[in-house]
Amino acid sequence: MSSESSQNEIILEGIAASPGVAHGPALVYLQKQLDVPCYDLQESAIETELERFDQAILETRAEITSIRDKIASTLGEGEARIFDAHLLVLEDSALLEEVTSELRNTKKNIEYCYDRVAERYMSFFKSMEDEYLKERVADIRDVSRRLLHNLTGTQKVSLRDLSGDCILVSEDISPSDAADMAREKLLAFATDAGGKTSHSVIMARSLGIPAVVGSHDATKRIKTGDQILIDGHDGVIVINPSQDRLYKYGKLATERKKRDEIIIKVIDQPSASKDGVPIALMANVEGAREMEHVNAMNADGVGLFRTEGIFLRHHGYPPESVQYDEYLAVAEAAGDNPVIVRTLDIGGDKTIDDDNVKDDSSFMGFRAIRFCLENLDIFKTQIRAILRASAKGNVKIMYPMISGVLELRKANEVLESVKQELRSEGIDFDENIEVGAMVEVPSAAMIIDIIAKEVDFLSIGTNDLIQYLMAVDRLNDRVAHLYQPAHPAVLRSLKSIIDGGREAGIPVSICGEIAGEPAFAALLLGMGASSLSMTANLLPEVKYFIRNINQSEAIALVEEVMALGDSDANAKALEAFRREKMGNLA
Numbered sequence: 001m002s003s004e005s006s007q008n009e010i011i012l013e014g015i016a017a018s019p020g021v022a023h024g025p026a027l028v029y030l031q032k033q034l035d036v037p038c039y040d041l042q043e044s045a046i047e048t049e050l051e052r053f054d055q056a057i058l059e060t061r062a063e064i065t066s067i068r069d070k071i072a073s074t075l076g077e078g079e080a081r082i083f084d085a086h087l088l089v090l091e092d093s094a095l096l097e098e099v100t101s102e103l104r105n106t107k108k109n110i111e112y113c114y115d116r117v118a119e120r121y122m123s124f125f126k127s128m129e130d131e132y133l134k135e136r137v138a139d140i141r142d143v144s145r146r147l148l149h150n151l152t153g154t155q156k157v158s159l160r161d162l163s164g165d166c167i168l169v170s171e172d173i174s175p176s177d178a179a180d181m182a183r184e185k186l187l188a189f190a191t192d193a194g195g196k197t198s199h200s201v202i203m204a205r206s207l208g209i210p211a212v213v214g215s216h217d218a219t220k221r222i223k224t225g226d227q228i229l230i231d232g233h234d235g236v237i238v239i240n241p242s243q244d245r246l247y248k249y250g251k252l253a254t255e256r257k258k259r260d261e262i263i264i265k266v267i268d269q270p271s272a273s274k275d276g277v278p279i280a281l282m283a284n285v286e287g288a289r290e291m292e293h294v295n296a297m298n299a300d301g302v303g304l305f306r307t308e309g310i311f312l313r314h315h316g317y318p319p320e321s322v323q324y325d326e327y328l329a330v331a332e333a334a335g336d337n338p339v340i341v342r343t344l345d346i347g348g349d350k351t352i353d354d355d356n357v358k359d360d361s362s363f364m365g366f367r368a369i370r371f372c373l374e375n376l377d378i379f380k381t382q383i384r385a386i387l388r389a390s391a392k393g394n395v396k397i398m399y400p401m402i403s404g405v406l407e408l409r410k411a412n413e414v415l416e417s418v419k420q421e422l423r424s425e426g427i428d429f430d431e432n433i434e435v436g437a438m439v440e441v442p443s444a445a446m447i448i449d450i451i452a453k454e455v456d457f458l459s460i461g462t463n464d465l466i467q468y469l470m471a472v473d474r475l476n477d478r479v480a481h482l483y484q485p486a487h488p489a490v491l492r493s494l495k496s497i498i499d500g501g502r503e504a505g506i507p508v509s510i511c512g513e514i515a516g517e518p519a520f521a522a523l524l525l526g527m528g529a530s531s532l533s534m535t536a537n538l539l540p541e542v543k544y545f546i547r548n549i550n551q552s553e554a555i556a557l558v559e560e561v562m563a564l565g566d567s568d569a570n571a572k573a574l575e576a577f578r579r580e581k582m583g584n585l586a
């Protein structure tokens with residue numbers, strides 16, 4: 001939806017995905033396929049063509065080196081390593097010789113020859129058994145795209161390498177794009193597609209980057225360089241905002257800042273209701289670099305470590321040593337607090353350069369534990385790294401997407417076999433490491449009594465649970481209005497899972513996005529959840545809210561909404577409760 005107002009302002013409406021307001025120039029990022037030209041050369045043009053090739057290699061080399069240096073100074077040597085691999089691919093003498101002979105033999109233009117040779121290399125590496133060699137496919141693809149852009153003179157916008165502050169406008173942003181973004185330059189983003197719980201939105205929220213998604217046609221209405229304003233609180237994009245509007249937003253920002261200053265004061269207080277009922281408030285993270293902020297927010301540990309972040313940043317399957325370093329760094333930063341490391345949840349919107357995953361990226365497809373149980377080498381490498389980190393920190397392990405007890409047992413068999421390997425190698429790990437299951441597939445929720453008997457803890461992944469219960473793809477903006485966390489079916493499921501955990505004597509946590517919404521947090525406290533895990537930025541407000549209510553009020557809220565029959569009525573009751581309890585900070 002859009003409307004025109006004064007002074008050529010254009011207002012587009014979307015979904016409020018990540019709070020905050022930003023104003024600045026737009027950068028429209030279209031992920032179009034590169035068109036590789038194909039034409040015949042005269043014999044006399046061959047040498048000039050080879051000179052053009054040399055020139056493009058030099059340019060590409062300079063580009064990669066400059067990005068490498070930039071990443072090394074901002075994110076560290078570890079993150080920069082991938083560009084060393086890119087330089088090796090760019091200068092691989094066998095590949096370059098093959099391109100030259102392709103050119104001499106076919107007398108076709110150099111872009112066409114390079115593309116053909118690169119494709120041959122990629123299919124060769126793809127067919128390899130060795131995981132390390134398979135990973136080279138992503139490097140070749142990245143390098144060949146960069147080189148082809150230089151040869152064809154087309155500009156490739158690199159999200160790692162944004163040249164100035166900007167607001168990214170895109171059809172969609174995949175989690176691997178998000179993992180690549182130069183965050184310090186990114187003021188906000190707006191997408192045509194997407195939902196509130198897409199993984200790039202979750203990343204934006206954890207980085208405090210405002211975002212509006214699902215606006216349908218932002219990329220058609222906005223041009224690179226347009227001044228735009230993103231209001232991530234109300235889901236509004238304003239093209240050419242007037243001075244008047246900017247002034248109003250400035251005032252609002254000052255008020256929000258004052259409110260945040262009051263709320264943040266609670267962070268050193270215990271996580272408990274007004275009458276002292278404790279509920280651990282933990283953080284969802286994707287890597288060690290978030291831990292400083294997590295500790296500043298005084299989180300009671302990490303309730304969900306989404307390990308896919310390491311894989312996405314690595315553009316493939318990171319070796320055990322890289323994973324171990326990251327798990328250990330998070331565990332050490334958490335001190336005595338627990339860190340729940342979730343095993344790889346790749347698939348769905350989180351794809352890496354592996355056709356195995358890419359070709360089946362449906363949320364109901366080859367994802368998470370399903371992928372791990374069929375790729376035991378990848379699964380075992382990860383479990384080894386987690387177990388090794390458990391020797392030095394309070395680490396727990398959790399499996400995503402468990403749909404039944406057989407899957408859980410299979411995963412535990414793999415865990416047991418890795419433990420046995422480590423024992424025989426004399427490598428330390430926590431023999432009593434706790435193992436939990438995410439409850440995010442309705443079939444697991446239905447048999448919670450059976451699942452609960454075989455784990456040490458449960459964690460409800462409401463982002464997925466809601467999409468599967470409601471049959472609403474969490475990325476699809478067309479049906480986003482049907483993604484209803486307050487639907488009676490969702491509330492009943494939550495209650496029955498929490499009851500199931502209590503009956504089995506094990507803790508139940510909630511780590512989906514609703515855990516970071518104050519009224520839902522109160523509701524979950526009333527249902528008896530033992531902990532809530534959320535983006536660290538949301539923790540102060542949830543703590544402020546929880547500390548403002550008595551357990552009896554939370555229980556009364558559960559009774560009230562469980563008696564109502566539809567999601568609108570439930571959502572209204574939750575919002576009324578939030579407003580009442582937040583008072584003038586609502």
Ligand code: PEP
Binds near residue numbers: 304306440461465512
């Ligand atoms: C969830 O599904 O609620 C969850 C926390 O996992 P993810 O968002 O990573 O799928």
Ligand code: MG
Binds near residue numbers: 400440461463464
């Ligand atoms: Mg999930």
